[in-house]
Amino acid sequence: MFTGIITAIGEIVDVQALGTSAAHGKRLRVRTPEAYLARVQLGDSMALNGACMTVTAFDAAASWFEIEISAESLARTAGLDAPGAVNLELALRADDRLGGHWVTGHVDGLGRVAAFEPVGESWRLAVRVPRTLAAYMAVKGSVVVQGASLTINRVTDLPDACEVEINLIAHTLQCTTLGSLRVGQAVNIEVDLIARYVARILEVRATGAAESPN
Numbered sequence: 001m002f003t004g005i006i007t008a009i010g011e012i013v014d015v016q017a018l019g020t021s022a023a024h025g026k027r028l029r030v031r032t033p034e035a036y037l038a039r040v041q042l043g044d045s046m047a048l049n050g051a052c053m054t055v056t057a058f059d060a061a062a063s064w065f066e067i068e069i070s071a072e073s074l075a076r077t078a079g080l081d082a083p084g085a086v087n088l089e090l091a092l093r094a095d096d097r098l099g100g101h102w103v104t105g106h107v108d109g110l111g112r113v114a115a116f117e118p119v120g121e122s123w124r125l126a127v128r129v130p131r132t133l134a135a136y137m138a139v140k141g142s143v144v145v146q147g148a149s150l151t152i153n154r155v156t157d158l159p160d161a162c163e164v165e166i167n168l169i170a171h172t173l174q175c176t177t178l179g180s181l182r183v184g185q186a187v188n189i190e191v192d193l194i195a196r197y198v199a200r201i202l203e204v205r206a207t208g209a210a211e212s213p214n
Contacts, residue, residue, distance in 0.1 A: 001092045002047050004100035004149025006176045010088045025070040032063045045091040049079045050147030050188040052105025078186035085177045087147040100149030101142040107188045123168040134162035136191035144190035
């Protein structure tokens with residue numbers, strides 16, 4: 001589990017194919033800030049741009065770790081197939097602060113940046129998400145974009161998509177990769193965990209597919 005509070009900006013410095021066909025995934029080496037891996041162990045979970053991955057190798061002294069990402073995950077995420085900056089978050093510990101919201105690290109779909117512009121001292125970010133995720137978008141609700149827990153300020157339902165608007169303060173832009181977003185860029189989206197279960201409960205009740213355990 002994660003919180004959506006980015007703890008560091010890492011950099012994918014090497015990408016190696018795990019096979020010769022499109023069915024094979026890739027091995028990524030990620031450079032981190034100094035001492036970032038001090039508490040990391042082999043097999044730990046790490047979120048990269050909001051996608052939960054497993055640490056398969058690391059060198060804490062040299063500040064790098066490696067993960068292996070499947071072809072399936074590569075097809076359903078953005079920003080994990082080439083060198084470049086990535087948002088990092090260590091897995092949540094039981095005694096950690098929950099500064100964002102409950103985040104699983106499972107990307108639900110890809111959004112597209114529709115607008116990114118300064119408004120006063122902040123920046124307005126508009127992201128178009130797939131229509132299939134529209135039911136999970138609510139004003140003042142939470143959404144994860146590139147691994148960052150953000151608050152939705154406005155929702156506009158469109159015929160083929162749903163556009164959400166988010167206000168980003170300067171601190172968020174400085175501490176994440178969101179400051180380098182550009183219009184048209186694909187971004188990883190994870191919907192609110194509670195909203196996901198509420199939608200499923202309502203779906204089952206509407207179809208009469210299950211009875212209450214009570």
